[in-house]
Amino acid sequence: MSTLLVIAGPPGAGKSTVSSIASSRLSPSVLIRGDAFFRFLDRSAQKPWLPEAKDQNQTVIRASGAAAGQFAQGGYEAVFDGVMGPWFLPTFFEATGLNELHYAVLLPSVERCVQNVTIREGNRDDEPGTRYMHRQFEQARIDARHLVIEPSGTPEEVASGILSRYRQGAFAYGARDVT
Template sequence: MQIILVSGPSGSGKTTVARILAQSRLAPSVHLHTDDFYAAIKQGALAPYLPEADEQNRTVTGVIARAAAGYAAGGYHTVVDGVVGPWFLEAYEKAAEAAGVGLVYVVLRPQREVALDRGMCRSQHPLTDRQILNRIYDGFTDLGPYEKNVLDSTNLTAEETAEAVLALRWDMDRRG
């Protein structure tokens, strides 16, 4: 089993695609939504996009990575969705290695205006500020060696994006 880490900027479709993967494309499966782990902090939580939230973010990332690895080691395809840039990938790599499971890292990155429009139009979501969404998007514009993990979801439906993630997952397996 593997951990499939579906990442990207806000408004890229991570949660929708992860839900499709977990509910209809992979079985047995688990879907871990990283926002839920941040929401579990009831006192003292900092907005994760703030520079002073680094220690909190490292703690939460480690918890999510170990939970994902535990599910995968238990025989579940584990789909994790969240704003996870390469700067936090090491926690997932270590947890996957310790559990003896694979890790696939996919970054959904539609065109900037598409992501911003989607991000700002979400009702019931705490993060709809254009300036912050832009800053988050900037974190995914140049991923260096991880550019090969980018999937442009601009013109894809959520279902097509899920299929593309699965195709990318199999391609990454073949490449090692």
């Protein structure tokens, strides 16, 4: 069985770029874009940051976790890219069916995240949501071993650092971590 590396963080943290690079350096690998699972929702979908979206979000998290787990169990080095806050991690982990996964959280400054989202989106419509999600990650109780605070260097260098820690087991998350 191969493993699952979750690269998480708020919008604009650089997850997608770093995840893509990391996945390209593993073999056989699969890159799972967590946001895609929210796009599967059709009619009556709620904005995921709204309180009334809790049940919807739990369903999406379980579905994405199950898919990620199947790829890892199928022999792939799976890299999951998503806004996977620690508040969702126990649900996601359980759905994977794995004994362990690896959880890395990119946490640049809020201003850097806002700038990245603005450049990517071409407008500031997502600034309030980006600030809100960044605050959620900052205030969450995340074990320091999972954090990559103010990632520096090129995306390639950040991916290299994450892969190095991943191979050392520094990001390991298992049943002992579920509270």
